[in-house]
Amino acid sequence: MHPLNVEPLGNELLKEDRGLRSQQLGRIARLSDEIILECLFSADAGTLAAACCASRGLRAFASVEELWKAFAVGRVRFKSSWKTTVLGREACRLRRTCIYSDLLYLPFVLPEPASFWTTESVARARGISDREFWDKYDEPGIPVVLEGGFAVDERWADLGETKGTFRAGAFEFAMADYLEYAAANADLQPLYLFDDRFADIAPHLAKYEPPSMFRDDLFRWCEPRPQYRWLAVGGPRSGSAWHVDPNGTSAWNATITGRKRWFFSREPPPGVHPSADGLDVVAPPSLAEWLVRYLAHSKPLAATTGPGDVVFVPRGWWHMVVNLDPNLTVAVTHNFCSESGLPHALNLLRTRPHLASGLELPPGADDGDRRRRRGAALHDQLVDTLRRHRPDLLESAEASLRRPATLWDKLLLLQDHDDDDACSRSKKNTKRTKVAAAAAAAAAGEPFVFGFAL
Incomplete structure (x- = not known):
């Protein structure tokens, strides 16, 4: 049930209060729900607060949580909802009056197929x-999935006592405050704590041994070493959208507490559109929206992991992760370049150096040139360190890259060239922020996401 008593639009046909929309919204009742919400995305916090007081109908629109989240950046303590966090007080308890809107209603009732x-x-x-x-x-x-591949010990039981601030999206949280947020929020797209700095902030959390088959990362000799490990903490519904791991690396991810649901695809899945240059991805603004709209039209590999399980994500695979546990899911994840993956990493850094990440950009005015120089520098450093430490692996990888390509390899190479040509002809920026994506979804009449009942 919607907390403000919003009902599906079709219910209006069954009741006698068909003039309710005009009474509740006045002249703007002529506008579609999508346009009303899109206009509210451009309002400031004071205007949104005034809209909540204008009428009970407009209050339903102005109370959409995604509208308020943008104003809370930099606020440390989350207070039951983003609206309350911004306003600094709990909302007054007004008499609920029904308004009919599929746009506002659907996110709360979308089905959850057992599959x-x-x-x-x-x-x-x-x-x-x-x-x-x-x-x-x-x-x-x-x-x-390597069952029982990671040793879980008692240090993770006292996560709330960890000092320092951690990054969750655009926010910085003390760990205790983030855990409070994760337990209390009703966000349809919760913030996900995903921080590569955790070993410096809380060194005791980094005192674990990676599974033995993942310890030989060929990037480890590079100085500086690209970002390679992250602490991931989130409540239910949070997680990572579809992506491919950077720098041609593979990854391992160990679930410490809670449960994770994984999806894998060799190709970009339906509804996920990488830009021509590979730097940006346009996709549904929430994990669950993709599941509802596109899962039936695709056949991704799927798995669920629990405490102690380790997932191996091969180089080049698209993957998406949703946290399932009703309390908290904690994990650590590492990117690495193995002997088998070295040809893939070298080829990516040579042919598409602008996709390299995990290092600061060099000085310069043009972002594209800076990205290419960063990737070229990482490639040269990797080759140089391998010449010193593992010349045998470098020689083997170079021989592999010189080997005649299979038909599939040729098709992939042709696609890369086509993408680069298309990128040079187009300057369209496909990057979408979370708020912009939510606004675009609203304008298109799409639901943001739904809450899982697990």
Whole structure:
């Protein structure tokens, strides 16, 4: 049920109060719901507060949480909702009056097909040797869940006592404040704590041993080393949207507490559109919206992980993650370049250096040129360190890159060239911020996301 008693538009046909919209919204009742919400996205906090007081109907529109989230950046303590956080006080309890709007109603009632969480199509293994992992999964690039692959100890039980501030989206939270937010929020797209600085902020959290098959990261000799490890903490519905890991790396992700739902695809999944240069991705503004609108039209591999499970994400695979636990899900994740993945990393840094990330951009005025120089520098440093430490691996990778390409390799290379040509012809910026994406979704009549009942 919608907290402000909003009902589906079709219900209006069954009742006698068909003039309610005009009574509640006045002259703007002529506008579509999408246009009303789009206008409110351009309002400041004071205007939104005034709109909440103008009428009970307009209050339903002006209370959409995504409208208020943008104004709370930099505020440390979350207070039950973004609206309350911005205004500094709880909303007054007004008599609820029904308004009919599919746009406002749908996010609260979208169905949750059981297949979202029950299908298991990713390989699972327990107690396998490093050599078996490398031969069966790393070399061919196949996702796998390594059951019980990570040792979970008591340090994670006192996460709320951790000092320092951590990054969650555009926000900086003390860990205790973030845990309070994660437990109390009713966001349809919750903030996800995902911070690569955790080893410096809380060194005790970084005192773990990676699974043995993942310890040989060939980027480890680079100085500075690209960002490679993150602490990930989130409540239900939070997670990571569809993406490919950077710099041609693979990844391992260990679930410490809670549960995660994983989806994998070799190609960009339906509804996910990378820009021609690969720097930006246009996609539905929420994880759940993609699940509802596109999962039935795609066949991603899927898996669920629990405490101690480790997921291997092969280089080049698209993947999406949703946190399922009703309390809290905690994980650590590392990107790495293995012996098998070295040709892929070298090829990406050579042919598309602008996609390199995890290092500061060099000085310069043109972002495109700075990105290319950053990628070229990372490539040269990787080659130089391999010449000193592992010349055998470098020689093997170079030989692999000189080998005649398969038809599939040629098609991928042709696609890369086509993408680069298209990028040079187009200067359209496809980047969308979270708020802009939500506004665009509202303008298109799309729901933001729904809350999972797990």
